[in-house]
Amino acid sequence: MKSLFLVSLLLSACTFSVPSVSTSLLMDDGGSDMGFDMNWGPAPQIKRMKIMPAGDSNTDGLYVPGGYRPFLKERLSAAGIKSDFVGSLQNDQGDPLLERDYSHEGHPGYVISQLASLIDGPMAEYQPDIVALMIGKNDANQAAIAGNFPSPKGEIGVELASLVDKILADCSHDCRVVLISDPPSGAGTAIDPYDQELNGYMPPIAAARYPEVEFCSLANVNTAYLQSDWLHYKAPGYDEIAEDIYTCIARIEPWRFQQ
Numbered sequence: 001m002k003s004l005f006l007v008s009l010l011l012s013a014c015t016f017s018v019p020s021v022s023t024s025l026l027m028d029d030g031g032s033d034m035g036f037d038m039n040w041g042p043a044p045q046i047k048r049m050k051i052m053p054a055g056d057s058n059t060d061g062l063y064v065p066g067g068y069r070p071f072l073k074e075r076l077s078a079a080g081i082k083s084d085f086v087g088s089l090q091n092d093q094g095d096p097l098l099e100r101d102y103s104h105e106g107h108p109g110y111v112i113s114q115l116a117s118l119i120d121g122p123m124a125e126y127q128p129d130i131v132a133l134m135i136g137k138n139d140a141n142q143a144a145i146a147g148n149f150p151s152p153k154g155e156i157g158v159e160l161a162s163l164v165d166k167i168l169a170d171c172s173h174d175c176r177v178v179l180i181s182d183p184p185s186g187a188g189t190a191i192d193p194y195d196q197e198l199n200g201y202m203p204p205i206a207a208a209r210y211p212e213v214e215f216c217s218l219a220n221v222n223t224a225y226l227q228s229d230w231l232h233y234k235a236p237g238y239d240e241i242a243e244d245i246y247t248c249i250a251r252i253e254p255w256r257f258q259q
Contacts, residue, residue, distance in 0.1 A: 049129050090102040
């Protein structure tokens with residue numbers, strides 16, 4: 001009997017419990033992806049980068065569904081950067097590269113002042129981490145038609161700076177603006193001097209507000225890919241634009257968003 005008692009005592013001493021894992025911890029909260037490491041604790045959250053593509057028809061994609069957005073989405077996904085395009089507009093549901101991510105704030109025909117007049121609402125509702133701002137092509141085109149060169153008292157630069165400040169003031173958290181230059185319309189075209197005037201204002205605007213604002217140059221986009229209107233691009237041109245924008249976005253703390 002004594003030996004049986006000792007065996008029972010030894011078995012009791014060797015008994016251990018397996019830690020349980022709450023199923024609630026395994027559930028995604030909708031804004032990040034969760035995993036578990038070998039220490040039974042939650043792995044670091046991976047934030048989904050909320051990007052608001054904002055601008056005019058080159059953001060909307062007038063002739064090419066989605067414009068540059070499908071190509072940008074493809075690059076972000078390939079780099080392991082989780083992203084979510086946000087905005088009050090949706091289109092291009094047929095483009096597989098967008099991965100059902102159709103939202104944006106690209107308004108065809110809009111000038112800087114028109115975008116400024118409505119940006120408060122989408123900023124408050126969607127609270128983006130990054131605003132990819134490409135606006136001014138229609139301002140330049142209207143100035144070219146009217147023959148206003150340079151714009152009186154640099155008003156196009158003043159309006160652009162005011163829009164950027166408005167977006168920054170609307171940020172509910174530590175967001176960034178990627179200020180994208182007006183895509184080139186081709187040397188010798190009537191609009192080219194106005195494009196150059198507009199783009200000349202952008203580096204100082206960004207530098208005065210760095211690091212909240214990052215200037216992104218599209219100067220090297222191949223104008224051979226322009227549409228016949230000299231304002232919009234064909235798909236290969238938007239692919240190049242997306243490459244430049246991706247490079248600029250990737251400079252903004254990309255480690256927070258990688259898988």
